[in-house]
Amino acid sequence: MNTRQHRxxxxxxxxxxxxxxxxxxxxxxxxxxESGVPTFRGGGHTAVWKGMPFEVISSASMxxxxxxxVWEWFDYRRGRIGECRPNPAHETIARWQERFESFTLATQxxxxxHAAAGSRGVLELHGNAWRARCLKCGNREDMREKQRDVRPPxxxxxxxxxxxxxxxxxxxxxxxxxxxxxERAAHCDLCFVVGTSAIVYPAAGLPYAAxxxxxxxxxxxxxxxxxxxxxxxxxxxxxxxxxxxLDD
Ligand code: NAD
Numbered sequence: 202m203n204t205r206q207h208r209x210x211x212x213x214x215x216x217x218x219x220x221x222x223x224x225x226x227x228x229x230x231x232x233x234x235e236s237g238v239p240t241f242r243g244g245g246h247t248a249v250w251k252g253m254p255f256e257v258i259s260s261a262s263m264x265x266x267x268x269x270x271v272w273e274w275f276d277y278r279r280g281r282i283g284e285c286r287p288n289p290a291h292e293t294i295a296r297w298q299e300r301f302e303s304f305t306l307a308t309q310x311x312x313x314x315h316a317a318a319g320s321r322g323v324l325e326l327h328g329n330a331w332r333a334r335c336l337k338c339g340n341r342e343d344m345r346e347k348q349r350d351v352r353p354p355x356x357x358x359x360x361x362x363x364x365x366x367x368x369x370x371x372x373x374x375x376x377x378x379x380x381x382x383x384e385r386a387a388h389c390d391l392c393f394v395v396g397t398s399a400i401v402y403p404a405a406g407l408p409y410a411a412x413x414x415x416x417x418x419x420x421x422x423x424x425x426x427x428x429x430x431x432x433x434x435x436x437x438x439x440x441x442x443x444x445x446x447l448d449d
Pocket of ligand 1 (some may be wrong): 241400
């Protein structure tokens with residue numbers, strides 16, 4: 202493993218950035234930390250809501266047993282996210298879509314901040330907290346346009362209760378999004394893993410697919426993760442400080 206302090210960007214990485222043709226970036230909650238969106242893990246802490254660990258409140262079984270509570274949690278999260286703006290990490294990643302011949306951004310985040318920074322075609326592996334999905338007909342609606350006082354919100358098409366359009370613990374990823382991400386990861390020559398604890402599967406498997414295909418693997422995270430050992434370069438520090446340095 203090649204671990205560097207963030208001000209010391211290895212020349213080999215700069216050279217890879219110059220020559221890369223197909224770049225794949227996987228982001229996690231850490232990329233939004235400097236925007237003020239709390240992560241679930243990191244810094245020795247794990248998120249808790251009303252005494253419930255996030256794996257419980259953000260679970261498929263909670264949707265079945267207590268949908269109103271799930272909405273309360275997501276209303277709280279959207280309240281936090283709504284006050285946040287993209288940071289230099291989101292902005293750098295958005296610029297990269299013009300920089301490389303082929304560029305793919307897959308995110309585990311549900312906050313919409315990559316799109317707000319200008320990224321297009323973001324593969325949202327875990328959905329989007331701003332959307333609701335009908336439990337019966339699958340109709341999707343933007344929560345910014347729904348009445349706040351009806352919880353759970355009701356589908357405009359069929360009147361059935363809706364749930365947040367996010368992938369909760371114990372649920373499958375949206376198939377088409379997942380297939381696209383897996384294909385792009387397996388065909389990239391440079392792969393960045395930014396701000397993810399790399400323990401939530403199947404998303405955490407994407408960098409392994411990239412490495413298996415021979416890609417150069419770079420991790421950006423202030424803390425070590427299970428992925429660190431196999432990375433070609435590990436840049437320890439905050440994504441909002443490190444990624445802009447790669448644009449110099
Ligand atoms: P995580 O909470 O498990 O891990 C966050 C990681 O970010 C940690 O490894 C931490 O060391 C790192 N980190 C903290 N500050 C950073 C910074 N400034 N720059 C770079 N890295 C930093 O997040 P995860 O791996 O994405 O997985 C948890 C799940 O939680 C995902 O499914 C995700 O959808 C969800 N989640 C999303 C958001 C969001 O949308 N912003 C926020 C919290 C959790």
